[in-house]
Amino acid sequence: MPVSNAVPHAILFCLLSLSISSTTMAQTQSRIRVSDDGNHFVFAETRQPFRVWGVNYDHNGAGELIDEYWIERWDEVGQDFAEIKSLGANCVRIHLQVGKFLIAADKINQLAVDQLKKLLKLAEHEGLYLDITGLACYHKANVPPWYDQLNEQDRWQTQAFFWGSIAEACRDSPAVFCYDLMNEPVFPAKKQAGEEPDREWLAGELGGKFFVQRLTLDLNGRTRQEIAKAWVNQMVDAIREHDDQTMVTVGVIPWVFAFGGGKPLFYSPEVSERLDFASVHFYPQKDKVDAAITALEAYDIGKPLVVEEMFPLKCSTAELEDFVNRSAKFTDGWISFYWGETAAQLKQKPEATIAHAITAAWLEKFHAMSAQILMLP
Template sequence: MKTLLISLVLAATVHVLAAPMPKIRVAADGQTFITEDGKPFVPFGVNYYRPDTGWAPQIWKKFDVDATRNDFTVMKSLGVNCVRVFLTFGSFFTKTNALDAAGLAKFDQFLTLAEEAGIYVHPTGPDHWEGVPEWARGDRFTDEKLLSAQENFWRLFAQRYRGRNVIFAYDLLNEPVVRWNPTEGVDVLAYQRAREDIADNWTRRQVAAIKAADPSALVTVGLIQWSVPALLPGVKQYSGFRPARQAKFLDFMEVHFYPLDHKPGDFDVRNWAYLESVVREVAATGKPVVVAEFGWNRGGGEEQQARWCARAVERTAGIACGWLNWGLYDVAEARDGSQFSGLLTTNGTLKAWAREFQRLAGTLKIPKVQRRDLPMLDWDRCLVDTKAGDEFRAAYFQAVFPVAASFLYAAEGAKTVCIYDNGKVTWEYPAEMCRDAWRLPNGNVLFAYNKDYNSRHNDNPSGVMEVTPEKKVVFHFQTTGQVWSCQRLADGNTLVGAASQGKLLIVDPKGAVVKTITLKNNPGHSCLRYARGLANGNFLVAEESAKAVREYDGDGRLVREFAVDFPTFGCVRLPSGNTVISGKSAVMEVDENGKTVWRLDAAEVPQLGIRWFASVQVLPNGNLFVCNAGGTVPVFEIGRDKRVVWQTETALPIGHGVQRLDVKEAWR
């Protein structure tokens, strides 16, 4: 049901004494979090504030216990396990020598509600949202009076909440920036370094105050994305909080990100690359990284928000180990992207992003990420010249989203076989119900076709055709029944996979059948999908309904069989002797004895919306170039670390067969 039935939720909510929550720690690997009893913990949640409390939100001055309790119930149902919430001068620290009792009482209630829901709290501040007392209006980073006051705040606050395991960690401040006020003619790089010195001193002192009161507390600081100078409107926008220098004071790193790269080209893709580059630079510190604010900060509709945000999480999983969306609700009165960044609309209706968020919360795992040779930021140059950041982003974008692959595509949905270059069709030829196609070394295209196709009938006109780039037919074999595969063999003959006949047909250049191989599987629609001739003269056949790939010798004798747990589609013999098998719900590699050496299940890449792992091509680097027949992402390249390297970003007609054309050697 799309609309939350808040009254029913409230009716079903019982106020009970919450079970103690385990303390969160940094894991022994130094890259992730665990509970004190050793269970993995992935901070996944929201920055919490309520609509209709003004902008900036008056979280504590308009604190509503019942509404907040209901929000925690909703958040828990969506998979939220952590909320970041702003502390403010106006409610917690109006005097330099004491915390405000009224604010603390509300925060105590907030923690109790969080414990009841089993959700951790990540307080940040003190900040300006609810007003700033006169004494706090100076430079908080250099004014000794303000530095000491902030130390006192954290010492008192951490001491009061020592032992409250519901507190995940303290965030010293939201998006701190050291002031820019250079004298004329100053050496800009030296001045940037001086700003970094100021930031380091501030962080060191605040952390020390917390640790003195609570040595086991986790501490971080919520860095604005301009703390990584990959995109700066001007060099003065650099925050001065350099992650590599800050890391030595902090238990883990936090960075915020919003899609701000407006260079020409696909906005979504450019900003996924920009995000990844920022997170990777922060992760280079060797500490765990939480993306503590992220969100969709522009219009375009719910589906676009859901798509961008889900992929933002998936692209950074393994580099980052936690994500907190900006806002539970959209806030109509906001003057920025908060108007549409929430999981819920202002009236509590679930958005498309909420449903994607819930899916991610239930499936998200932090993979081990292999090191990649990617561009690294020239920090010193970026601090004095914004063009250096532009050049870095362009290089990084090209590295992680290379120019769209050139590939041949058996597009049954368009009744053509076609070539895509840079996302556009540059060549096509009519080919009804084509599921297998090859561009041959001579530049011609070989493909199978089925006219008047009906999956229940086995007498339709079908065959295999070869056409030149100029679209001249130079080979045409005609038969009847469903034909799903074709291949030009080394001797010049053509292998035809005739499913309706339950046979492999070897056809000479004149179109005569010179040999037949009768398959073990029953003839019909699902008898086979792809059949491939091997260098040793044998034939490898994906026999779909048998859930097997079978190898026959040149005389049709069964040599071996690889039984799997899914209907099969593709089969590729590698130079190593291993075999790659694709099908309904998985793609896998097995050795000569059928032992699995690698496997990818559809559930591991939910963002791709796998319907069928159909055609698979193994590239020279070991990556797989895959046709996802009828799925969300029609064609993609994926590494053996199960990270998507490239994917089509535009809609394609349904297809089953694909061949990458811009590689010299590959196996399919």
């Protein structure tokens, strides 16, 4: 049954209000964890099922990341979180930049940590969970030169220090849904004899941002699985020194979907042991929802599965809704996007574009689907 057409509009509104109210109450009392059978999420205290229905708050309408304005313009963050809540979301994915949190390889920026703690309190107040994605280097201007000059071993050590510091700051808040170790980590291509290794840690510039970064610049005779496993273990070890409760994941590009075949890397048996659930980023293509569903099933590995990014970028709003409905039988959450402007605000913009119209239409659909999603078993 299509989510948005399951009940009349008036009843849908009432159900949404009740769902949000009950979910908020549970969230103020309980963390979220993996169920005893390992297949889905539950509230830690009640053991009732929990489905993720959230948004990436990766930047605002001006392209700024949250840690670039959350001190000077805190009211803006508070208003955005209230708007996200009104959409029917229960989770917000935030992205923290290395350059905003580290003053040196082994020195934290306490102002940033204090603001993160303030954000935790805001999330608790609104009844929202946080998917905390770290080690971001999206804006090159914020990447410290000393960080890019580190060799692999020292860079990993600094990344572990980052995660230890974040875990220490967040460990007492029930609002933290998970730590996402890095957005879309990748590996260098295999080099032929005599070829120079890669020299840039960042890859794939998109709209002035670098969402993808390499874990190493040189495979140096190692397999990608060996590198991924060693890196995940080092990051998780750093987190578990301070926080033994919060779930850990890695948001990945679904190469199985992109290449039309293959097997998951981070969610392979060799690498995924210490990751609590699978996180993948899916943008279904027009007339290819079947292919997206088939590819997504490859990440159903006996752990909870979250589509951590989705948007009607390459398909229609109706097709993305279909993707959510059809994946619900084996997927435990979906996270889309919110960029600081409501559907009404987008429609009223004097310079409104097709992109604004698509975003507004999807936000309205996201809201309409919320009640049924939150009530899924």
